[in-house]
Amino acid sequence: MRLASTVSLAAAMLLVASAGQADPAAGEKLFTGKNCNGCHYTQGPAQEKTIDDQLAKKGPELWYAGSKFQKAWLKGWLADPKPIRPLKYNSLTEKNPGNHPKLSAADAGAVTDYLMTLTTPEVKKGAAGKGKKLKGKLVFMKKMPCKGCHQYPKRKKVLGGLSGPSLVGASKRLNPDWIYAYMMKPKVFKPVKMMPVFTGILNEVDVKNVTTFIGKFK
Ligand code: HEC
Ligand code: HEC
Numbered sequence: 411m412r413l414a415s416t417v418s419l420a421a422a423m424l425l426v427a428s429a430g431q432a433d434p435a436a437g438e439k440l441f442t443g444k445n446c447n448g449c450h451y452t453q454g455p456a457q458e459k460t461i462d463d464q465l466a467k468k469g470p471e472l473w474y475a476g477s478k479f480q481k482a483w484l485k486g487w488l489a490d491p492k493p494i495r496p497l498k499y500n501s502l503t504e505k506n507p508g509n510h511p512k513l514s515a516a517d518a519g520a521v522t523d524y525l526m527t528l529t530t531p532e533v534k535k536g537a538a539g540k541g542k543k544l545k546g547k548l549v550f551m552k553k554m555p556c557k558g559c560h561q562y563p564k565r566k567k568v569l570g571g572l573s574g575p576s577l578v579g580a581s582k583r584l585n586p587d588w589i590y591a592y593m594m595k596p597k598v599f600k601p602v603k604m605m606p607v608f609t610g611i612l613n614e615v616d617v618k619n620v621t622t623f624i625g626k627f628k
Pocket of ligand 2: 549554560589604606608
C-alpha cells in the first residue's frame, strides 16, 4: 500500500515536472548558483539611496521583475540575451558589450518562474488602462524629450537617443501596468534619479496615453 502510494506520488510529481509547471524554488537556486545575485539584487524595496549606491550596482535591480517583464520575453531573453541599454550599464560613453550571461532553455525557464514571483503591489493590474495612442505619440515625440534618450521603432528603422534603455520591442518586453507605475512613482523603482521625473509635468491621462503608445512598440 505504502509503496504503491509512494510510487504514484513520484509519478504525479514527474507528470507535474514534465508538464512544465512552475518551479520557482529550483529557479532561485539556479539564480544564486549561477551568481546572478552577484550583479542583481532581488530583495525590495529599493536599496540604493545615493548616486554612489547606484554606480556600485553591476546590473539593474530585479526585485520587481515579475511586475515589470512579460514572462515569455523574459524566458527567451535569458536564453538569448540581446542588449537592452545601448550603452554599458551605468556608463554614458561606452557601448554595451553585449556579453550578458546566457542560460540553457531549461534553466531560463526555471529562473523565469522564480523571477516572475518577484512582484510589487505598487504595480496594479489594469492600472495602465486604455490610453489614446495618438495623444501618447504627441507626448513621446513632441511635448516631452522622451525620444532624445530612448530608441524606438519607426517602420523598419530604429531611431532615438542612446542614454536610456531601448524601447524597441517594449510591446513584448514590458508590462504596461509597470510602465504606468514607473512613470507615476519613479522613486519607488529608481530612488536615485537617472531619468527626468515627469511626476507633476505629465498628468495621469498623459501617462496612460504615452504608456499605450510605448506599449505598442514592436
Ligand atoms: C556581471 C554582472 C551580471 C551578471 C553575473 C548577470 N547579469 Fe543580468 N544584467 C547585467 C547587466 C549589466 C544588465 C543590463 C543589460 C542590458 O541592458 O542590455 C542585466 C540585465 C538583466 C535583466 C534585464 C533587467 C532590466 O531591467 O533590463 C535580467 C532579467 C537579468 N539581467 C537577469 C540575470 C540572470 C538571471 C543572471 C544569472 C544567469 C544574470 N542576470 C547575471 C549584469 C549581470
Ligand atoms: C534624459 C534622458 C531621458 C529622458 C528625456 C527620458 N528618459 Fe526614460 N529613461 C532614461 C533612463 C536613463 C532610464 C533608465 C533608468 C534606470 O534604469 O535607472 C529610463 C527608463 C525608462 C523606462 C523603463 C525602461 C526599462 O526597460 O527599464 C521607460 C518606459 C521610460 N524611460 C519612458 C520614458 C518616457 C515616456 C519619457 C518621456 C516622457 C522618457 N522616458 C524620457 C532616460 C530618459
